[in-house]
Amino acid sequence: xxxxxxxxxxxxxxxxxxxxxxxxxxxxxxxxxxxxxxxxxxxxxxxxxxxxxxxxxxxxxxxxxxxxxxxxxxxxxxxxxxxxxxxxxxxxxxxxxxxxxxxxxxxxxxxxxxxxxxxxxxxxxxxxxxxxxxxxxxxxxxxxxxxxxxxxxxxxxxxxxxxxxxxxxxxxxxxxxxxxxxxxxxxxxxxxxxxxxxxxxxxxxxxxxxxxxxxxxxxxxxxxxxxxxxxxxxxxxxxxxxxxxxxxxxxxxxxxxxxxxxxxxxxxxxxxxxxxxxxxxxxxxxxxxxxxxxx
Numbered sequence: 421x422x423x424x425x426x427x428x429x430x431x432x433x434x435x436x437x438x439x440x441x442x443x444x445x446x447x448x449x450x451x452x453x454x455x456x457x458x459x460x461x462x463x464x465x466x467x468x469x470x471x472x473x474x475x476x477x478x479x480x481x482x483x484x485x486x487x488x489x490x491x492x493x494x495x496x497x498x499x500x501x502x503x504x505x506x507x508x509x510x511x512x513x514x515x516x517x518x519x520x521x522x523x524x525x526x527x528x529x530x531x532x533x534x535x536x537x538x539x540x541x542x543x544x545x546x547x548x549x550x551x552x553x554x555x556x557x558x559x560x561x562x563x564x565x566x567x568x569x570x571x572x573x574x575x576x577x578x579x580x581x582x583x584x585x586x587x588x589x590x591x592x593x594x595x596x597x598x599x600x601x602x603x604x605x606x607x608x609x610x611x612x613x614x615x616x617x618x619x620x621x622x623x624x625x626x627x628x629x630x631x632x633x634x635x636x637x638x639x640x641x642x643x644x645x646x647x648x649x650x651x652x653x654x655x656x657x658x659x660x661x662x663x664x665x666x667x668x669x670x671x672x673x674x675x676x677x678x679x680x681x682x683x684x685x686x687x688x689x690x691x692x693x694x695x696x697x698x699x700x701x702x703x704x705x706x707x708x709x710x711x712x713x714x715x
Contacts, residue, residue, distance in 0.1 A: 422447070423548070425450075428483045434462060436553070438456070440553040442454050442470065450587060475504040475505070476509065477507075480514065480516070481518060487517045492520075496520055500533075510539045512537070512539065515651050516534045516542075517572060519599065522593055523674070527543045528590040532565075540571070542563065545596035546581070547559040549659045551645075556581075559581065561615050562585050563565065564590045565588070600667035603664070608688055611650060611708045612641050624647075645706075654704075660703070661695045661707060662701040663706040693706070
């Protein structure tokens with residue numbers, strides 16, 4: 421018996437994150453209905469026994485809980501509130517969960533629309549990348565009513581190692597903005613460190629080994645995973661440059677909305693802008709070391 425046996429769950433957006441998430445939910449017993457802008461992943465999962473839906477409305481009609489996992493705010497707005505969107509397929513009592521990284525102001529507007537339809541809303545962005553999505557070890561930051569998040573808890577326990585209620589609607593996206601700001605800055609710090617080690621004549625692999633020890637102040641998951649990617653030059657995308665670029669810009673926009681200046685992030689955004697200008701949008705975000713070494 422799976423922990424989600426009998427639950428009707430829809431998932432819209434079958435990219436690097438959404439497809440493995442759908443598989444994990446199905447493996448836990450959920451009756452999955454999937455939709456995506458690209459037909460290939462839908463056909464692939466339909467061949468594995470999931471139900472295919474033409475759009476967000478159809479996915480919502482077939483489900484009691486519908487998850488949206490798309491890459492940016494305009495896509496989330498279109499999938500949830502646009503023509504053929506999730507809201508058109510909702511009926512009272514259903515639950516809509518946005519697990520992508522969406523701007524806070526837009527998130528709160530979407531929450532209002534979903535709640536006006538008599539349904540519950542959760543914004544539940546994640547950290548952990550495609551590895552965490554595949555392994556079911558995501559960190560989930562949730563914004564929504566306590567009872568809604570309690571209802572979603574069995575689902576979150578399948579998808580992640582930990583979920584935390586941050587507050588009401590929008591609070592999950594605030595936490596994700598903070599997360600992505602820290603991630604963007606830390607990737608830059610690790611890239612600069614590995615480049616400095618190499619240019620100063622030390623073996624970056626040995627430097628990483630020395631620093632990445634339990635209790636060390638420089639230890640981090642980014643030094644562990646992305647530091648290794650930087651050393652090996654393996655930039656197959658787990659988290660794309662384009663997504664990191666979008667996220668740090670959303671972080672600055674949120675800072676402007678609430679009236680706080682983030683000088684380190686302002687400089688960090690310039691690095692991600694330069695990565696896009698060089699045509700590296702589809703590389704893993706650990707490829708930032710290429711920009712440092714080319715400077």
